[in-house]
Amino acid sequence: MKTLSLKKIPVSLGIAILMAFLISIPFFASDYWITLLVLIFIFTVYASGWNLFSGLTGYTNFGLAWFIGVSGYISSLLISDYGFFWLYAWPIGAILTSIASIGVGYILLRIKGVYFAISMVALTEGTRELFGTEYLAPITHGGQGVPFVAGIKLPTLYWAILLLAFLSLLICYKIISSKFGLRLLAIREDEQAAETLGIHTTRDKIIAFMISAFLVGLAGSIHFTYQNYIDPSFAFSIHLTLTPIVMTLFGGIGTVFGPFIGATLFTLIHEILWAELTLLYMAIFGGILMVLILFFPQGLLGWMKEKGVLPRIRKI
Amino acid sequence: MTNFIEILIRGLMLGSVYALVGMGLTLVWGVVGIVNIAHGEFVMLGAYFAFWAFSLLHLNPLLSVVLSIPVFFFAGVMIHRRITERLVKEHELSALILTFGMSILIWNLAQFFWTNTFRSVSYLTGSFPFIGMVFAKSKTVSFGLALVITAALFLFLRYSKWGKAIRATSQNSEVALVCGINTMKMRMLTFGMGIGLAGAAGAIISLQWVIFPQMGGSYISKAFAIVVLGGLGNIQGALAGGLIIGILEAMVTQYLSAKMAQIIPSVTILIILLLRPTGLFKK
Amino acid sequence: MTKEPILRIEDVVKKFGEVVALDHCSFDIEPGSMTGLIGPNGAGKTTLFNLITGVLQPDGGHIYLKGEEITRKKPYEIARKGVGRTYQIIRIFPKMTLLENLIVVGKGRKVIERARDLLRLIKLEEKKDDYASDLSFGQQKLLSLAQVLMLDAHLILLDEPAAGINPTLQNELMVLIHQLNEGGKTIIVVEHDMNVILRHCQKVIALNYGQKIAEGSCSEIQKNETLLEHYFGR
Secondary structure: OOOOOOOOOOHHHHHHHHHHHHHHHHHHOOHHHHHHHHHHHHHHHHHHHHHHHHHHHOOOOOOHHHHHHHHHHHHHHHHHHHOOOHHHHHHHHHHHHHHHHHHHHHHHOOOOHHHHHHHHHHHHHHHHHHHHOOOOHHHHOHHHOEEOOOOOOHHHHHHHHHHHHHHHHHHHHHHHOOHHHHHHHHHHHHHHHHHHOOOOHHHHHHHHHHHHHHHHHHHHHHHHHHHOEEOHHHHOOHHHHHHHHHHHHHHOOOOOOHHHHHHHHHHHHHHHHHHHOOOOHHHHHHHHHHHHHHHOOOHHHHHHHHOOOOOOOOOO | OHHHHHHHHHHHHHHHHHHHHHHHHHHHHHHHOOOOOOHHHHHHHHHHHHHHHHHHHOOOHHHHHHHHHHHHHHHHHHHHHHOHHHHOOOOHHHHHHHHHHHHHHHHHHHHHHHOOOOEOOOOOOOEEEEOOEEEEHHHHHHHHHHHHHHHHHHHHHHHOHHHHHHHHHHHOHHHHHHOOOOOHHHHHHHHHHHHHHHHHHHHHHHHHOOEOHHHHHHHHHHHHHHHHHHOOOOHHHHHHHHHHHHHHHHHHHHHOOHHHHOOHHHHHHHHHHHHOOOOOOOO | OOOOOOEEEEEEEEEEOOEEEEEEEEEEEOOOOEEEEEOOOOOOHHHHHHHHOOOOOOOEEEEEEOOEEOOOOOHHHHHHOOEEEEOOOOOOOOOOEHHHHHHOOOOOOOHHHHHHHHHHHOOOHHHOOOEHHHOOHHHHHHHHHHHHHHOOOOEEEEEOOOOOOOHHHHHHHHHHHHHHHHOOOEEEEEOOOHHHHHHHOOEEEEEEOOEEEEEEEHHHHHHOHHHHHHHHOO
């Protein structure tokens, strides 16, 4: 029986200190560290957005990149071709994506299990190809991509994504400790039984899907502004779907901080591996994935819960 | 009119190879219950197998096609025994992620060792005329090989003991379990068969097209479309599905553009899953 | 003066491909009654439950709840109208705690309190923070019944509630069900154990091959020769 327990440390104090530290980063850290953190936060939102829907409902969303790409394209095109200010372009992209996700969700969330995962991949691949065709090129610039500048300084972008990451985790926390969150879990456990117990599963699924789409889309818009470039193969790449999933699995699926921990550790590992073993980096990534699934399916936080280091109960 | 028939035949030739890939995937999916995202990578490995055998050992590629079957079968059995069997009872997400990791591992290792340089097997060059149309020798021979392998597969499934057990398991795995059929051994063999088909398809592909480490990607998406079209676990459905995808691709490429043809697998999957999720064909 | 039936099954037909699971089945259930639904395996009992709860849609016929047609309604709608059911193979939410299993069903105010009251009723309050999967089989049955009660169901469909649990627990469970019935809840029980049916139910409906072959009070059914022949063997 372990006596070490993190229950004792007041969590809110810890978070406040951490946030104060993170907010002050642009005042003393170099650009290298700021950009590293920007990436960590972007992927934190991707991962926690994915976790919010898939971690709770059990519907494996293999089309996260669709949210990212659609919102990314809307925002980037608004900035580059229509002169919108980033502060408006980003939320517009995210809101439109989340509205579109209601339709997508309504249609595709009837499909269960692996087939749902596949249909989301198909949607993403199809959209990617579509955005690259000659027919849509007048709007999307086709396969050649859109280089653009949004007129935003790095610290400002950093604070924006830091705020979004904080809000995402807060929203996740609120949902996981609410009755809504419990209903999503019930959907994962046994959707039909949940329905016969009066839970409006379709409505709840779509709401979670929408929230996920909004958060992930918004982070996507910020991501491409940061890159100063967007093209179909990157915007809708399977990599953008898989990486957040792996991060979540690593940190602990269905938990609040799992995605953040996963995003942080993975981005740092990525930096190290990239520097040392550029060529084999992806192969190692694949190998790590396999090891994770085979030996640590519950991720880091899940493993810690099992060992008694963390409390395993949700507080409603 | 001749043009249309030519495209149709071209589509069938294309589809016959896609069918091999699709049948392998549906076999593993339906019987073992695992969605092998790395299936496309084994096609790629099959292609490289034929290529290296040809370049280094001067082995006749047609022989490589035949050889690839036992080689990849064995590899598949080993992989299942050591790795994928563990996930049979788990949530399907686990198998998806595991095989995805395997896919990344394999093609990146291939890229590391063999580089991105396009390779090809120039063995069958030239073409021959047929009722006023012209077909490449490599494609025709490939078509023939694919048909032979498909026929062998069907005969095996129909008449052999294992074949019958496989069909029983894919139709009703619970009953098969009770009858003592659906064992780990059965799953290993089926997985091996699936990989064997992928490897053979890859070897056949090496005769016709260039080879590169990321080529598995396009085959896996077509394979998914084929599995969905044909119905999960339905081998005949996958054969038909493969031919359909091949014909669709040939037609769209001809009448619209090659780029538009890339959308076919995605659109097919979405349409079928929404309108007829069990696939077009009855078991 | 007869009260309006709480449940009316009218000429219901359900086919699965060629197989006719329910063949023009009709009967009424009086409010506050406890009815036993018997018949051999495959007679259509669970299918009937699935149709009533909206999990499946009939191919013909109508189903009325308190006079309102619910034939094509969705499961969650029907549940919210006060219809609860338990499953033959228990379906609680394994990786959620007992308390959560009940809270998730509740609507409106004071959900947590009601959940705790129910856990106290089924004598599992100390285990409120345990995962439902840690419970014994019999305890899970009690939990799923508690979920139905959380729903504030007036019509409760129980699919083999006594199966697979030891006689003591069986008794406890049936006593609880009986109390619920006395409290005004309408209950339909599917059971194979005739003793359970005869001891607790006022009325019995027998199905075979999707058809209703007999309906009546317990004493009537006991004396029915054709029924005994159908049900207990050739």
